[in-house]
Amino acid sequence: MLRFILRRVLQVIPVFVGSTLLVYFLVFSMAGNPIDALSGGKPISPAVVAQLTAQYHLDQPFIVQYGIFIKNLFTFNLGTSFSGRPIAAIIGQAFPVTARLAIMALAIEAIFGVTAGVIAGLRKGKLFDGTVLLASLVVIAIPTFVLGFLLQFVVGVKLGWAKPTVSSGADWGDLILPAVVLGLVSFAYVLRLTRTSILENMNADYVRTATAKGLSRPRVIMVHILRNSLIPVVTFLGADLGGLMGGAIVTEGIFNVPGVGNTLYRAVLSGEGPMVVSIVSILVLVFVLANLLVDLLYAWLDPRIRYA
């Protein structure tokens, strides 16, 4: 078990180096001069240009810049943004908001998705099953920006049940509506995955054997069908958490959520290399850790792969 975790943690290193290098290179080769972008196209004195160039190491070759960046990353010295605020402070503000949003979205899709999926699977072909299958298909088919604006308008503006936009504090109550929008698509996938998995396991030989042992129906379902069926669902949810933590550019944009997605989007537009790469590096870490969590959960749920 310990070896398994250790090996997985060591695997983070090449993934981290590889992905940051790639992102750094992409940002490095982005068209346009970042100082022009900073000045907004207005002429500035050569002295200021030289000073800024030195400050952001823009005159150094790629690999040296990357080296400096990695060094700074590990000393938590991320530098300042073009607006003069420390990048660490900006990220420190945006991440909790996105984390809150992600956890809420994940809770929504996990609780409702698994529950509805289990019921649909156990009642295959009945009314409930047909209804949720159709509904989930509709949800999957509608793009997020349509769904987002629709809910914002109907639930937020017309009915007034939830705030249509998020205030700068972005507390839990503010985030309900964006969390629903964000979780809705994955909810549909979780539902379908759970349902399929339940159906598959219901006909497994060991379920029949469990029944033959004299177990009650609820026990057969809880102990022998549910746990086995949740293995693929947990994998999906874990991977999804990584995705949600990366911030949802569209959803955060619609509801004006001051989260990671929004910040990243603005940084890309203004060509702020250090900011983009800093955020992406943290996202890579989050993603890798989320996947590690999935693998550990997976090994816990399915003993067959424990030492694999």
Added chain:
Amino acid sequence: MSKDRVQITEEATSEPRPLLELRDLAITFDTSSGEVPAVRNANLTIMPGETVAIVGESGSGKSTTALAAIGLLPENGRVSGGRILFDGEDLTKADSKRIIELRGRSIGMVPQDPMSNLNPVWKIGYQVRETLRANNLARKDVDVQVAEVLADAGLPDAAQRAKQYPHEFSGGMRQRALIAIGLSCSPRLLIADEPTSALDVTVQRQILDHLATMTADLGTAVLLITHDLGLAAERAEKVVVMYKGRVVESGPALEILRNPQHPYTQRLVASAPSLASQRIKSAKSAGVKSADILTPESGATKAKSDDVIEVKNLTKVYKLRGGKGAGADFKAVDDVSFNIKRGTTLAVVGESGSGKSTVAKMVLNLEKPTGGNIIFDGIDLTALDKKALFNFRRRVQPIFQDPYGSLDPMYNIYRTIEEPLRVHGIGDKKSREAKVRELLDQVALPASSMRRFPNELSGGQRQRVAVARALALDPEIVICDEAVSALDVLVQAQILNLLADLQAELGLTYLFITHDLAVVRQIADHVCVMEKGKVVEAGTTDQVFNAPAEAYTRALLDAIPGSRLELRPEVA
């Protein structure tokens, strides 16, 4: 009037009441194409403590009948007529609460496939414990009780083993765990659905012996379901033969074997491999030629009786990963040598893990030997270049075990058989089609099956297609890796006869890989017995069967179900 009634009661008490009685049981399945009757008018009686076997091929309704008795029919199946009386109580009228009460405690079950019948995510001990708990039989020291139950089923070191997961168990051990679960609540009736068909013969025998001892001790009646008539006769007092959902014959086991009445039972007895004692003689070679096949050394074949395959000191070593310390080596095949004479059949026999399939793969040149040589018709296989290898492929063809897995489901039968011809650039479209027709005719399939897909054919038909595909290139050698193991006995007999006929007709040489000694008896001229990668005994089939020199060979022979029955009836 009242006197009559008293007499009836007296009669009923003096005659013990049957434990399980099926009266005119009918079961139907609701399918997309309407109702399909699976079992019709099945009658069966089991007295307390008695062992009764239901024998039949797959699809005969034998499992369905037994599952109905414990209320475990698949969702779309239902009892559509008749009665299931368990100790006088009609289970077709019992509610689900009553059925759950009976399951485990009164009627236990040992299922067929030990690989899929234990939940992979729970420890063995847990799966035994919940059975005891569900039936309110758990003692305070339930862990000790679980270990006892497992130990009773013949699991060594049970207390430790209970803490392991199913995937850490071998097939035989899993089956013991399942037997432990089935018998943990000392049921009055045990339904054993092909309890050992997935296991090696020697393991099979140990498990059946153990099961017999345990059920005798507990006084448990057993309903044994099997496709193997020899096994049924050896283990059961009464045999019920089912065919296409009907009981066609029933009675004392030995009587049915000695004197089968129904034509189907007669065919079953005649083709039961475990009871056969003779090599199949091709109908076409029944005359003079048969002597050549049986004794190729006789000189009648002269130039043709050379060794077509010579295997010398063949060794295959696999590197095992993940072992502690340096990677351990695993010798799958250890210094194996044998020859096959042209036009004869050599059978390589062994249990799973004996290395027999690895030998086949190396002879097929699908796997490179670690050491040793394979000489095919004077050419050393280890030194073939690409072109020579391609030519070699044409001359040596395989038939594999699983007719469901070895045919491409997206290819129709014509394409499957024609593909090797096309790959090897033989003939044009027209002549290839003629060849496919000829091949289908040789394996006794109608030409109309050309346009069909594998899923439209039965297991036996698919295996015929596999044979036709193997023969398409007119090979000299056909390597059959468990080619009939997945088939029902009657179909198995048909395929074996087909192979024998083709051998006589085309002068084929067979390398037959199998775990089933009964099949060897019917098809092989020479036998190599393998154990743990080594050849432990080799000789002509008669020698090996009549006077086995090695203890291992004797154990294998003894373990053939029905081998101890001395009753070969003279069925023509």
